[in-house]
Amino acid sequence: MSLTLSHAERTYITAGIASKNPQRLDSRRLDQFRNIEIDAPASLQADGSARVRIGSTEILCGVKAEMDPQTPPRVTASDGSTSIAYSPWLPNTPRIKCAVEYSPALVQTHNTHDQGVLTASLTDLLSACFVQNGSHIGPFPASQFIVLPNARYWLLHVDVYIMSWSGGNVLDTLFAAVFAALWRTRLPRTEVLAYEAPAATQDMVDADSDPLGMKFITRGKRTNAPAVSTSAVDFALADEWDDGMLLEGREELPVCVTIFPLAGEQHLLDASYEEEQALSSSVNVIASATGRLYAVRQNGKHSLEPEKLYSAIETGVQYAKQLAEMLKQ
Template identity: 30%
Template sequence: MTSISTSKAEISYIQSGLLSTPPLRADGRGLHDFRTISLETGVAPLANGSAHLNIGKNPHDGGGGTEVLAAAKLEVENVDLGGGEGVDGGRIVCTVSCSPSAYPHLSAPALDDLQHDMSTLLHQTLAHPSLHPPNLGILTGKKSWLLNLDCVVLADAGNTYDALFMAARAALWDCKVPRTRAVEYKAAAAPGAQAVESGEMDVDHDAEAQQSGFDTRSIARAVDFELPDYWDEGKVLGGRERWPVCVTLNVPPGSKGPLVHYLDAIPQEEAATPLRLLLVFSFPPASSPNLQAMRVLGSGELESDQIRDFVANGEKHAHKIWDALNGKLKEEDHRRGQKARDRFARR
């Protein structure tokens, strides 16, 4: 969504440049070229995983660009088999907030609608069962993890949806699930009985209570868990390689042929291109790519043949984004791991 005022003459000029041969863009990029992407993980100390992403930052002063902050936080949730919100095996809730300074032209109700649309798309995609991590459960039928993924759009300089999904994927990649160990509270065994199994914990008791016929502690059992005192932050989310990326295909009006589109639009280009196709792809290891979501934004029509061609080309673009983002995430893992080792060595 553009946040600037663009005249009809400027819109016509941008559209003519996009459809010319060769195509011309204001910043000199090709139709399928992205701006510079900067990424940093572990930016929120109190979160289980976090990331700060910027697309199009000015290399001279470090300002500008589309800026998104994403944080994943885990909470313990009781599993109520009678219809509560808790789900056995855990669940994911995604929320998107937009800074009013990023959209000064929008009224409060319009900003709420935009946040709702972004939250719905992100939640419906990332909370799909095909992407569900296998290690969000704690105690079967009793407790599980609730993963809250909160994303904040701090600045919008175009291509917000792609930035949103990249930041979300980085935060989920960075997310660590605390290690847990099940414990069982029960009355101590009678004298001469075998020792309790490893991992169980006995409650305090006294001899008089054990001899009393009114002792109810011997029939009451409560299962809970504890966090072992490990030096690390826990395990990564299972299946984190499957988290998807989004690619936005911008379709200039008046284009002829099924393959005319461009990527990573700036605000002026978004104002001149009312029709956009969002494609969200995941690339599971040793498996074929999955189209997790597809949405058309703006006015205009797409024919079925065009959609098939766009999906085929979108998969190629998304795979390049996925490869580049994976490279940055692995660099961040190495940087943070080396930083932690250096800090540990100084102690």
């Protein structure tokens, strides 16, 4: 980063925070957030969007749904005595793709290398919250991304644009913008227009036999009746984008709360850019409004005692619930 605090500035900030009556540069309490400004929707072209400002840090997030044609490969699984061939119910490519970029204007005030490292780190951390895990993609049930089984799927592009990070607390602001955008994202309802009867040679899964216990990842239960139509081949939108369905599972969307452990059991929240440079260690706690913990990341040159780390996680989860409820409004 371009800003480097002098020894006197660093001492002034840390001494004020560590005093008996803690003093911050902007007179906030240690656990007090700055005002969070939310502008949603921020783009009429996106299926969900939000612009979030914390201090002078400003981040824009846009979500765009795309129809993605995919043909999942046939997979054969065996337990030694029995084998079964099936098509996974979702392709092995992500259904939610995240990308983080920064404004070219930041090149004038921030080091280009630092910008690249930061955006790559933020992209990886954000993407990790939306990976497929069993029947869910991040917080979302995966079934809502299927339009035509084994043929058409929804693909969500989550694009984040860092307009300014001069106020610090970039990660909390970024996750707040993503939360606000996805909370308002709608997928259009679809309806099947045509079906194709299965070929006589097509592999069927007996509804009463599941020796491998794998029906949850196959095409589902099928009967051997030749007249049953089981393969949808065409669809249409049942309503307009503005009248679509809100994402199921959005109550579990993650937010981030960055905790700076201090002496004793105190913590500093929503650090300004200067405070981030002055303090040595922080903990990013990524959790949902229901208390689901997605990730914990420690930053800084110094290690933390387990007790301090656990305390920071508990504090982060507590404030994540409050932050998520505020972003829903």
